[in-house]
Amino acid sequence: MGSQDIHTDLPNSDAPELHLSHPTENECVKIWTNTSTSWGDSLELPEYLEESLFLTTIPLAKDGGMTTWILVDKNLPPDNRPIVCSCESFYKRSLTSDADGNVEDVVVHGIASVFCPEEYRGRGYAARHMKELARLLRNWQSDYAKVVGSVSYSDIEKAYYAKLGWIPNPTNMHFEFPPLKTPKSSLVEEVTESDLPELCRRDEIMIREAMAAPAPGVKKRVTILPDLDHMLWHIRKGDFATRHLFDKIPQAKGAIAGPLGKQVWAIWTHRYYGRHDAESPNNVLYILRLVVEGDMSANQPVGVDGVGPVLPNEQSSYLEAVLQAAQAEAAERHLDSVKLWEPSPWVQRAIKKSKIDFNVVEREEDSIASGMWYGENGDIVSPPIWINNEHYAWC
Known part of the structure; x- marks a missing residue:
């Protein structure tokens, strides 16, 4: 007892x-x-x-x-x-x-x-x-x-x-995308686990630069760093479930597009809330972190666009290719949606101008x-x- x-x-x-x-x-x-x-x-x-x-x-x-x-x-x-x-x-x-x-x-x-x-x-x-x-x-x-x-x-x-x-x-907002069976764009490469340390290192450098920029009228800002430990905690949890359900682990931990200085990348994880063959399991591919190099509206308070040069049009294409890769991964892995939390103002505008289907959700519960x-x-x-x-x- x-x-x-x-x-x-x-x-x-x-x-x-x-x-x-x-x-x-x-x-x-x-x-x-x-x-x-x-x-x-x-x-x-x-x-x-x-x-x-x-x-x-x-x-x-x-x-x-x-x-x-x-x-x-x-x-x-x-x-x-x-x-x-x-x-x-x-x-x-x-x-x-x-x-x-x-x-x-x-x-x-x-x-x-x-x-x-x-x-x-x-x-x-x-x-x-x-x-x-x-x-x-x-x-x-x-x-x-x-x-x-x-x-x-x-x-x-x-x-x-x-x-x-x-x-x-x-705000507790996210964009939600449906899974999509589509060939991977030639613009996109897989992000594997071996790529994560360098991507996280570069991301932290950009965050520190943004946090070091003056923000008149903002008394205090705080950010939790999207470091390798955070990524691996989510990924290992997802890998455990996929190994149990499918007897294998997905190689792709994200997607990346574009040359250095203009790159767009996403790091993601697979979350199975229920069995993939159950009715309405509501399983999700979560984009843990989305990075757009040169996006001055990123790493800023919500609603602040930042200052700086306008991003080249091809970066919108890179973003669309990365998000479509996430949709294709969701479809291949029997996931019911892709969720992207709190994207930057530039990313939000680019998504709304793209051909990607999406919903915007403000989480209340x-x-x-x-x-x-x-x-x-x-x-x-x-x-x-x-x-x-x-x-x-x-x-």
């Missing part, structure tokens, strides 16, 4: 004996078993347990990058205590910048997998868990750099997390990016402008 079956006399959510701790290996299995019905996607329980363990060993999560938190009674021993709520936090390299373009390397924690077992719901444990977490994350893993905030991607109403201090981002932001003294402050609210940062 498990510990959660033994202890039925639980403290109230405001009881001082409740605190955040970290689970044992056996308690992790218990958590994953409980969450499998919500987040198992296309995997059966044994595969989901295997995936959950695997995801602790890959970039972004390994070497302390991911921390699992549990709300428990401090008077009870490990492996013999009810876990009334749990979640994970991810250490994310980030940048802030002020109106004058002074850039600082900082840390943002990503909060994921907040879960309260059904038998413990309605008692305020999740709210207590998050309040404790907000307090601890202010200085958690601050050896590398100052912690400036934490972000979550909620699938419940915006008001719940807002009341706890995580304020929804003003799922993957709502929200942030809690800390001031110099650790107090909660008003949100900075969040740059690049793209899918690579989701966790």
